[in-house]
Amino acid sequence: NLISRLDNTNNDDQPSSINWFIETKWEYDTISNKDLFIICNLKTASSDQVLSEKLHILLDHSRMRIQKGEITHLSGETTDSKILTDQQRQRLKELAAKLPPPKQIGPHIASIDTQNLKLIKHECEGESLIRMACGNTNTVNTNQDTCASENKTFHQYFVITHIIFSKKPTILPEILQQKRSTPIEKPVSVASLTVFYQIHDGSWRECQDVAIAPIAIRNEEPKWLTDSIINIEPDKLFSFCIKANILIKGEPGGDNYSRARIHKSLPQPFKLKIVANDNFGKQCSLVVEQLNKPLHLITHESFLKNNQSSINELIAFVYADDCDVDQRIFMALYLNKENELVIKNPSAYSNMFGRKALRTMEYEAKQNQTTEVHLDRMHHQYRGLETKAFILFDPETYLSYAIRFELSTNTSKTEETILIPIEKIQ
Template sequence: MTATLRIKIEYAGNSKEDNSSLKFVYVIDSPRATTIDKLITDIQEFIVTQFGLHNMRLVDLVTDDGYILMKQNICVDVLNNNEKLVCVDMDRFVAKNKSTLNFEDTWLKLEQHDASDNIQKSLTVGVNNAGKLYVYLFGGRNMQGLYLFNVFELLAMVCDESEEIDHFQMKIPIMSSSEWFISAQWTHDPTSNNTLFLVGNLKTGDTSNILSNKLRIHLNESTKTIEKGEVIPLSNQSNEDATQMAAQTQVRLDELKKTIPSPSRTGPVLDTKVPIAKIYKHECAGDSPILIIQGKESSVDVEQEIFARDDSFRNLITITDIIISKKPVVLPEILTHKRSAPAEKPIAIAQVQVHYQWHDGKWLDCEDAKIAIASGQQDDRRKIVTSILNIEPDKLISVSIYAAIRVKGNPNRNNMTRSRAHRSLPQPLKLKIIFTDNLSKTCSLIVEQMNRPLQIITKESFLKSKENDVNKLIAFIYVDDCEYDERSYIAVYIDKEHHVVIGDEGSYTFMNKAQMRTRQFNAKKSGKTEELIEFISRSDRMVTSLFDPETFLLYAIRIELTSTTSKTVETVLLPLDEIK
């Protein structure tokens, strides 16, 4: 009979690529005395010592054609010499079996956020959809453990009078040097022959406290079922301790509140009031027989150029529905298409000018004054632009007037604030249209333009736009840029999920209680009392987390907003009891 058994082992770890698999030959010294369960342990130790893969755990051995070897079997009974076996480690075992677990009806659950690595760690015990008891340990995506037990395996533990059950421990991480761990361990119930205890422990890396509970499990031998017993708390921290800690935190928070400085605001603010001045309609003046009036649909549209050139840009002007006719013709009869006099000779507009009135009352020249008329083609949106126009007697012509005002400085930076007269121009802006006819006579008409109130965001408009998201507004902080007619802001609020949200419409960040604990842990570790929130900070706004120098409690956010004309600095106290 063969004293040893030679087998070929393949271990692929987390990779599915064949070229990264670990392959080696292993010799079983006593195949008649070695179970498959013992072989799995021996191979795991061999991989750790020979290849240095320390943080791994083997769960099963599978034949080359995919059959799982039963752990209670003896090696010599199920293995052939030179047989190839594939190792199944914990990661693959979890991936294959996690979908069978019922997380809705758990028997025992220990859960704690670990601020040291910002991971919610947990130990969960229950019954899966195949009736097996599961013990699931979660310490992160790459740190999981899953153990399944059927009723016969548990009954065997009850009947086993040896102490070996006390050493069957489920734990992650495997290495004992870690600052955190999750473990579960079976123990006998000395008062019953059909009961087991499962003791669960969870310690995070940010505290010395250990969460610990004991679950009693009843085994019904006649029905071959596993039944849930009571959960016995073993943790040393009581509810009174937690209440006392919360009270101490509130006392310290009240002390920190007194240190928060008053808000600081320097520089001008934008005027959002509705203008009091009114726009008036004027009559045509001059000795030319040309008559100019402002039609009912007339408008004065202004638009700033996108870019400045040589430290200046043009404020483009379009005056629509300007009606032109010849004076001797009675205007009401023209409108009703009647003739009251014999036909007269036409007259021509030889030159068009547009002036604008400055703050001191003087009239200054506009650039590029032109007349635009409909092309007469099917697409009447097309215009013919000219500076000369013939006017037939007894006819009305509706035209648009184009012009531009040269403005020193830079235009506004977005479409909404560019669609207005520049802040350096008077309001209302008076524009004088001047026509010179072919007889060198002139006529003129003054039209007025008024900017609409700036549509800038306010606390009220922000709340209205976010009514489905905001549970409580903590602060609305803004700074105005009176050079570009803009307002930037940062809002701090509690959302419907009771997270604190910081930011504006374009970029924001949120923090829940767990994430705040992580920031506090890192601040304490580094000794920092301030930390810039880089994701939403930039050169013109700095958002900084403030930590208590004694306890490193994250208690406030300092917001600094800067524009070309103004600056706002405000520190916002966080309502810690409202954040979950």
């Protein structure tokens, strides 16, 4: 005696082998008029089994009441759907054995050991009475254009933050040779200032757009002078910062961190030579050195450390390097604290999959008869860097069993397929 039925065809005459249905029936006990049974049959599209349960209802005619009796399981699998059957586990072992090995094409970023390199403090040299020295707080701050021009060049900028200018004291023999009417100490002026940089062969090349400014107070922006003429009085110190830039052929760094460095095409330590010409036609020079800090590339260990509050188990960390711009892209696969499966890409976007979501995808894969699905949300593409992720399904059972990561840069490619820990996912 059918009460109601719902299926994907809305046709009550369809057999139980259709994709899915739910129906309820009732039946009386032929012996007793106090017992009524309601039978519910359920079939999902992701399973060939029909789950059938019988509810016993007790009829109290005298009091016009009904009471709930026992629920009896008639047929179908009643175990937790999150637990795999022995047959599914065996199939997973077979699929795991067939996973392809990781593929990696192209170089990794070379780790330059700068710890053994030391900066040398140079003395001012030259015939001019002008003396230059590095202040105690002197550093060389660096930056680059965010992108190269059409002719594949970009500017490497730098600021020498603290150079002290002074006048060299006049020594006694020079004083004795001077006429009495001549002042003992004359002021001297910086008539022009030039900055050079050293390349790998040891030769020097001139920088462009050189400018000078007094040291700013309280982190204010320097006020760059329209010319580099500086009057230096005896027995006084004058602190200035100096900026310039270099035109480099190639690609700038791919992110803010790598752009805040001297470009990899230049030597380390990077040497700058400041040349000052005075108003008497003489010159002096001071060499200043700069050393890049080590590249802090993200790794399996650093990703886990930085995200330990949200990671229960890190399953995989896959990366590819772009050696042109010293940048690393990655994709990570892990279980979060709720034991959901999480995929994260370089843009910090993430996809979370519970067991229910995976079963839905398995059903859709079975309906469409597809063995892999591209995760659009995980697709990241920027300036030649690209990441992709695909969920793979067993062609026989359509069980989601692995995730394939594809990463590519301008200099390398990585492809790796990772087994999904399906029974650990909630």
